Amino acid sequence: MFRNITIGQYVPGDSVVHKLDPRIKIIITFIFIIAIFFINKLSGYLFAVFYLWLIIAISKIPFSYILKGLRPVIVILLLTVSLNIFFTPGGTILYTVGPLRITTGGLRLALFMGLRLIFLIIGTSLLTLTTSPISLTDGIEHILKPFSSIGVPAHELAMMMTIALRFIPTLIEEAEKIMKAQMARGADFESGNIVKRAKGLVPLLVPLFISAFRRADELAIAMESRCYKGGQNRTRMKQLKTQPRDYAALAVTLIIVMLIVWNRSWTW
């Protein structure tokens, strides 16, 4: 059952999008998210649609993967949309159900909010779909590095993420093993009400935590014996170098942003 859980949702590939410098990709994603909030009329979404379509086409990520990314937030999406529909005043009243009114203003806002959320999620999924968790970590570390002088723990954050990526598969495997071992002792993880099920998890969680702590302890000693002394004076084998394609990607993104800003002054 645990095997279905993958870390992140990276889809390996060798498109230009995959090969972009992770720092640039993270920055681009941020710019795009901010740009989405600048859109104030439906026509503005045309640019966003075009931009996302461009990325999807180049990266060759199957559209089904992108839809899969939307599935977990469907509840939030529906909630946002319906709240906006029913509780936004303004515009002409179209329909009345008891105390609730559906107005043109409400519909408009609901549509905007819904689209905004969908674009936001697609944008960030494209980042994680085309960037391996490891290079994502590298990217975050390098972006945060200049801020370490003002107390941002860039190196520590990156190290934590690296270790997490390293040990998640190990712990998943371990959880599976412990679960089977307890099932062999008659443990039941699948039936009963919530309270009973939560209680039933104790034989899984206690050994799992103990093991995680033991591993952490041993890892700390091993790291120390490999001369780990924090981020100071540390070099990195992998250096991130920006290429012309990174600047091109950035340029395309900025053009889209400018178009979106320009779109604000349109009349339709």
Added chain:
Amino acid sequence: MEHIIITQHLSFEYNTEEQTRQLVLKDINLRFEKGQFIGIIGHNGSGKSTLAKQFNALLLPTDGKVYVKGMDTKDTSHLWDIRQTAGLVFQNPDNQIVAAIVEEDVAFGPENLGIPPDEIRERVEYALKAVGMWEYKDYPPHMLSGGQKQRVAIAGIIAMKPECIILDEPTAMLDPIGRKEVISTIKKLNKEEGITVILITHFMEEVVEADRVIVMDDGKVVLDGTPKEVFKEVGLLKNIGLSVPQVTELAYQLKNEGFDIPSDILTVKEMVDFICR
């Protein structure tokens, strides 16, 4: 003769809150020659793992001294030089691999030492090739077998260019194939790269070809010599809960039957030669 590690009257006790002061290491005096393959055997709790941690200053003596290439382990100004000189490989391969990609893990040590990126690349390639894992450089560690993971851990130490590698029961959790992989890797590093190897184990077969074998019991060194000198003490070894190779045991029993058989037989070939002489 150059000595890589020297212990002088080394004693050690863990700091426990309780009043029971228990010495884990008792007055240990050893000198390890450069370039040798040294085996340390003993049952669990004999103090052999504690001793290993003394060799790269993860633990410091309660009494006495440990010198690594002339550097006193208690002198904190040499701490990182000591750990770079004497690298330690642990029992559980899973819990010493830090990064999620093989080559990045091997780079971890050199990165900590502040080596320039290009040289790290060279070292990683050299280290992974030395342990025969170069083709796996882009693998995530959890996709490797136990023996492969342990070889990656060894590469991680090699990349720091140590003069001595201490391995603390590196094969205890491996199957026979993994064990073979790791042992032949260590032997190769000793012979071809001239790295001093200190192998701590409870598998006797792994130290049969060592230059020197040290037997520990109850925090003390009880035997110290060539494998032949050590393994002929079958009675003593059995007494402290260690086993000997089956043919050595057989030779011991034949001797008790009154046969004039050398008591230092270690291999099948030696036994065959004796019987067919």
Added chain:
Amino acid sequence: MPIKVENVNFIYNEGTPYATVALENITFEIQDEEFVGIIGHTGSGKSTLIQHLNGLLKPTSGKIYINGIDITDKKVNLKEIRKQVGLVFQYPEYQLFEETVFKDIAFGPTNLGLNEEEIKKRVYEAMDIVGINRELADKSPFEISGGQKRRIAIAGILAMKPKILILDEPTAGLDPKGKEEILNRIKEIHDKYKMITILVSHSMEEIARFANKIIVMNKGRIELMGTPREVFSEAEMLEKIGLGVPQITSLARELRQRGIPIPQDVLTIEEAKEHIVRYLRGTKNV
């Protein structure tokens, strides 16, 4: 409570690009009171196989009968099967979780729904069998030494009074003394309760000592099956799949090749000694 495995196949991640055949056409039978050794290296399918025997894994195809009951049937009561088939996993001490040794051993019997009186009786009995002092019952299992922890974990299975006991590499990671202790306990348990015992290992020496039947697994298939003597006489095959034979068996083989009359299926030091002594005394008399 005989075991019958018929044409079992098992494919991991079936229907995905990661599908791998873990077991292929496995067929064997185990009769009451047998002591069976399953040997093979990591990835040979031995751990996958034993997980089928108590229904933790379901075969992709094929049948498994425990005491005549088909446990691959969807309607079968798995709890009942797991009560009969005790499975001790590798490094079982890592599953301990209760506050006290007593409570931990009682976990299995409690899940069986036994009354307090019976649970208490079984826990203490299990502690006795594995050689854990009853005074340790109220201690935390985490304050206890490694070798003892493992025996406590085994006691946790024994307290369920299984008719079939399966142990997956029970000596892994122990020193020679610890290995001896565990193996001798397992032998004692088998002698006393006569339950079917299946010992999974990658050590030929261990398996050769107690098993009356050996199953050699390789790449998901049964490579060899028979008495220890039959299996070890195939030394070349065993070496080919990376298992090797006990040092004493290869000694016997070398001696035979040199023309010395010694049976090639010698398994223990005592046997070898007997033959060699006879040979050496004989040549001296000539």
